């Protein structure tokens with residue numbers, strides 16, 4: 166299997182290197198041949214070539230079996246009036262790969278509940294899979310800017326809603342048969358289209374319980390009863406906000422992975438944390454979000470379920486017994502955590 | 512002073528009646544003459560007249576010194592394909608009154624910290640004033656719908672951003688001199704306009720510290736360090752989501768008030784909770800959000816600071832010693848809570 170890595174900016178290179186080390190150990194132990202090709206994206210690509218996603222990087226991703234990304238962005242490139250921004254590279258990549266379904270699983274490890282801002286009784290049995298629409302909505306709609314006004318258009322077609330919602334229902338069948346669809350149907354036309362589409366598709370899944378929530382209520386419910394949810398499906402921007410909120414429950418953003426999938430097997434895998442410029446280069450970034458993203462890569466793009474589970478169990482062991490990085494209350498650096506995972510896998 | 516009441520739907524009439532009783536007690540005790548005029552809005556107005564904001568109701572609001580609203584909406588009117596919806600009445604009213612700045616104060620009462628989903632050490636010193644832009648953005652932009660697609664346009668002019676941001680800076684001067692502006696400037700054009708406008712206006716307030724956060728990060732930061740914020744200003748939809756999330760921290764939505772202000776003194780006051788159809792008519796709704804909204808009305812529209820403070824102190828006493836309604840762990844009904852506040856005021 167051929168894997169393209171896009172380390173990107175800030176802590177991206179550090180955590181991506183750790184995840185690659187884990188994939189190499191898996192390859193050795195299970196006798197697979199994985200090849201790796203590193204490409205530029207984001208601020209690093211802008212500095213090198215002026216473009217946030219150089220054509221060579223995109224072509225490499227399109228030819229790969231899977232893409233593993235670190236993070237993009239940072240203060241160096243975040244002037245709101247800059248002509249080109251790191252995030253454009255990531256958005257262009259998501260669109261070009263057609264990875265419309267962004268899966269963000271959330272579980273709260275018992276050993277880390279003390280780090281969560283939420284009271285621990287609320288965290289019992291939290292096991293949510295967010296399915297965020299990733300290639301539509303206001304992220305990709307027409308934009309205008311003049312001296313005295315600006316616009317962003319949010320646009321959804323029925324087909325765009327249908328494919329991601331079906332994915333959510335399919336995933337719910339393999340879990341607890343419960344889909345919560347989040348929209349703002351009392352105000353937005355795109356949300357009304359979203360809701361009617363969910364209602365229609367639900368009829369094809371009589372075994373799955375469906376619930377609709379408004380995005381403002383959902384922002385509250387994620388705190389008051391996070392363990393009432395199974396699969397939560399929503400549009401791009403609402404998913405961006407709600408998954409970061411939910412991530413706070415886990416105690417650290419540094420722990421959480423994501424998988425972005427389209428029609429084929431090829432996927433884009435990235436930790437949900439950002440480039441964390443404040444700690445970049447200091448060797449303290451938590452590599453677990455990136456390592457768990459590599460586990461999702463093994464599962465979804467390479468079909469290697471046993472290998473994915475082996476990585477997840479290794480992480481589970483490290484979370485239980487340590488070493489722990491600073492964001493989760495320990496003193497270990499990126500390499501020490503990586504080595505502990507490697508040993509547990511290997 | 513002349514006050515129009517719009518009880519609306521669900522628990523709206525019950526909590527509005529309690530707030531009116533408090534205003535009448537204030538009038539008697541402080542020798543003011545308040546006149547009240549009740550009008551229709553929302554589902555109740557649709558049922559009576561086919562329109563969510565009848566012309567007579569709007570005219571009455573425009574002639575009033577202040578408007579006190581209950582809540583709008585409910586399952587009876589929430590078919591996503593219905594031609595007319597209760598929420599349209601509320602949005603039309605906000606626009607017609609020009610109340611572009613929605614103030615939502617958040618404090619966590621020590622007696623209620625045990626109800627919050629957040630660990631209590633995180634709640635110490637939480638005192639945030641959200642300033643949500645209320646008459647622009649995707650709520651009011653052009654919408655389209657066809658059989659296979661829908662659009663919502665988010666639009667902001669510099670003037671719309673400037674007036675609400677200036678209001679936030681002015682409010683911060685009377686508080687802890689710290690403004691946090693929330694946007695999604697790494698993706699949205701309207702957010703880049705928002706951010707540059709905030710940067711420009713900040714120069715007029717050198718005594719106020721300014722911070723920019725992306726909306727996804729902010730959704731997380733509200734949980735991990737809620738006591739680091741003073742005034743938080745943001746656009747309409749982000750404000751809708753973040754203020755509901757923040758409201759969960761207080762232990763119950765039923766406690767929180769809001770004030771919507773424009774250029775003059777006239778304002779629109781409403782609790783932030785919704786119509787709560789599940790408990791409507793059972794006499795158990797918490798009237799405190801509505802009563803505290805009446806206190807804001809006394810302060811902002813009538814300039815009666817001592818009277819506003821008297822109501823807030825009365826509520827403070829009831830929160831400390833009871834009686835408590837069910838949403839905050841007690842057994843008292845709406846009337847019992849109202850009577851306790853009346854006694855403490857009167």
Ligand SMILES: CC(C)[C@H](C(=O)O)[C@@H](O)C(=O)O
Nearest residue numbers: 237238252255405697698727
């Ligand atoms: C970096 C940014 C464009 C991105 C997004 O908003 O999608 C990030 O926040 C994420 O959630 O992956």
Ligand SMILES: CC(C)[C@H](C(=O)O)[C@@H](O)C(=O)O
Nearest residue numbers: 351352381583584598601751
């Ligand atoms: C009822 C609805 C239209 C409204 C909004 O979204 O503004 C409500 O959620 C609020 O926050 O006041």
